[in-house]
Amino acid sequence: MHHHRVIIVTGSSRGIGEATAVEFLKHGDSVVVFCRHRDHVEEAEDRLRRFANADQILGLTGDVRKFGDVKRIVTKSLTKFGRIDVLVNNAGIAVWKLVEETSEKEWDDVLATNLKGAYLFMREVVPLMKGQGDGIIINISSGLGAAGDTKYSAYSSSKFGLIGLTQCVAQEIKNPDIKVYAALPGAVATKLHLDIHPWEDPKDMLTPEYVGRKIFKLAQGERRSGASVEIYG
Numbered sequence: 346m347h348h349h350r351v352i353i354v355t356g357s358s359r360g361i362g363e364a365t366a367v368e369f370l371k372h373g374d375s376v377v378v379f380c381r382h383r384d385h386v387e388e389a390e391d392r393l394r395r396f397a398n399a400d401q402i403l404g405l406t407g408d409v410r411k412f413g414d415v416k417r418i419v420t421k422s423l424t425k426f427g428r429i430d431v432l433v434n435n436a437g438i439a440v441w442k443l444v445e446e447t448s449e450k451e452w453d454d455v456l457a458t459n460l461k462g463a464y465l466f467m468r469e470v471v472p473l474m475k476g477q478g479d480g481i482i483i484n485i486s487s488g489l490g491a492a493g494d495t496k497y498s499a500y501s502s503s504k505f506g507l508i509g510l511t512q513c514v515a516q517e518i519k520n521p522d523i524k525v526y527a528a529l530p531g532a533v534a535t536k537l538h539l540d541i542h543p544w545e546d547p548k549d550m551l552t553p554e555y556v557g558r559k560i561f562k563l564a565q566g567e568r569r570s571g572a573s574v575e576i577y578g
């Protein structure tokens with residue numbers, strides 16, 4: 346695929362999402378950048394303009410947990426760019442607590458952001474891609490989506506769920522030109538990871554830029570649909 350494509354990256358104001366946006370922009374693609382906070386989006390847009398023309402970037406605000414927001418983001422993306430070639434369901438939050446210390450609100454927020462958000466976006470984008478006749482969806486799971494670990498009950502459950510969701514949607518789509526993947530990064534030096542493990546050394550982690558390059562590569566669509574792809578460096 347060599348034509349310039351249109352990408353939605355959820356939660357792209359920093360971390361893995363921003364690094365993924367940079368990678369696509371550098372290749373001439375157009376990217377819809379959004380997260381919940383207007384100031385975060387504007388700051389990210391300022392940084393991203395160094396890698397792209399202003400008209401390659403559409404900055405929006407919205408919450409992946411809210412169906413109305415998801416619908417609005419998809420509609421505005423189509424109004425500006427006319428199609429959606431790649432969807433990267435990246436927005437995520439983490440809670441690092443024993444199961445008995447995890448509040449119901451924390452559980453619900455993690456599952457709604459990490460798992461329901463991807464469902465809401467796929468519900469909107471899968472029919473579009475079926476109409477276009479091609480497309481790539483990449484769901485950012487985690488190594489914790491393949492093996493649980495202490496204090497990750499909510500997070501790991503959401504990431505296991507995302508792998509199941511990926512496999513189901515991949516099976517549902519019969520068109521071989523539409524591929525659905527789960528990406529499973531190890532620890533990445535971002536706010537999400539460092540907020541819960543501030544004593545760890547970022548030098549021992551993957552960089553968001555490395556992960557962004559791997560996601561760009563996965564978006565070339567060479568792997569079989571439904572695959573879980575580890576990004577461990």
Ligand SMILES: NC(=O)c1ccc[n+]([C@@H]2O[C@H](COP(=O)([O-])OP(=O)(O)OC[C@H]3O[C@@H](n4cnc5c(N)ncnc54)[C@H](OP(=O)(O)O)[C@@H]3O)[C@@H](O)[C@H]2O)c1
Pocket residue numbers: 355356357358359360361362379380381382385407408409410434435436437438458459485486487488529530531532533534535536537538
């Ligand atoms: N860092 C790691 O070690 C690691 C490892 C494996 C997988 N992952 C996964 O990679 C993804 C990105 O993580 P990261 O480490 O880059 O995190 P991050 O630096 O905390 O970035 C998260 C991004 O998501 C946005 N966001 C959060 N909740 C949102 C919501 N409800 N609606 C829309 N946007 C939302 C944030 O902006 P706002 O707060 O302004 O909304 C921000 O742009 C996550 O799914 C995470 O689980 C991370």
